[in-house]
Amino acid sequence: MKLFLFPYLRYKFVNAYVDKLGNMYLVSTSRSKKLGSTEIDYINILESGYLDFKLQEKLIDSFKNCNSLKPQEVIPKDTVMGRFMGFKTYLRAVKGLKLIEISWHYNQGYVITPTEKKKGHGYIHLEKQKINSNENALAAAVRRGIDASRITSE
Numbered sequence: 001m002k003l004f005l006f007p008y009l010r011y012k013f014v015n016a017y018v019d020k021l022g023n024m025y026l027v028s029t030s031r032s033k034k035l036g037s038t039e040i041d042y043i044n045i046l047e048s049g050y051l052d053f054k055l056q057e058k059l060i061d062s063f064k065n066c067n068s069l070k071p072q073e074v075i076p077k078d079t080v081m082g083r084f085m086g087f088k089t090y091l092r093a094v095k096g097l098k099l100i101e102i103s104w105h106y107n108q109g110y111v112i113t114p115t116e117k118k119k120g121h122g123y124i125h126l127e128k129q130k131i132n133s134n135e136n137a138l139a140a141a142v143r144r145g146i147d148a149s150r151i152t153s154e
Helices: 052-064 080-085 135-148
Strands: 011-018 024-032 036-046 098-105 109-118 122-125 131-133
Touching (some): 024 052, 024 080, 036 080, 052 135, 109 135
Antiparallel strands (some): 011 024, 024 036, 098 109, 109 122
């Protein structure tokens, strides 16, 4: 019943940022009426060397917390990653970070979308390299997404 009354519960997104050392920052999102899907101040951190079961655990927690906080309805001057990393701008906060978008859709499972970071264009989704997964293989699919993501210029 909830899915029909609240259609935004049919899908969720988590943005996974990975630094050069292999540390991962999982940022949950929420649905904004004006801005669409936006990042919220719920971040799970995995330090380099994490095992698949820990990655799986943190991913499930991040998805459970999607839509748990009310997103901002106006474009903020500072961003979630900016505040977390201690920078005023998103551009500075994500310098040197790969991005993987992980989405869950009701009755369809998970889709991992790697990105390419290009100077002047930001993150570009690599649609042809999307990886479909179920919950059991989610950690392995995210690792493949990280390998497929790249930074060509900043």
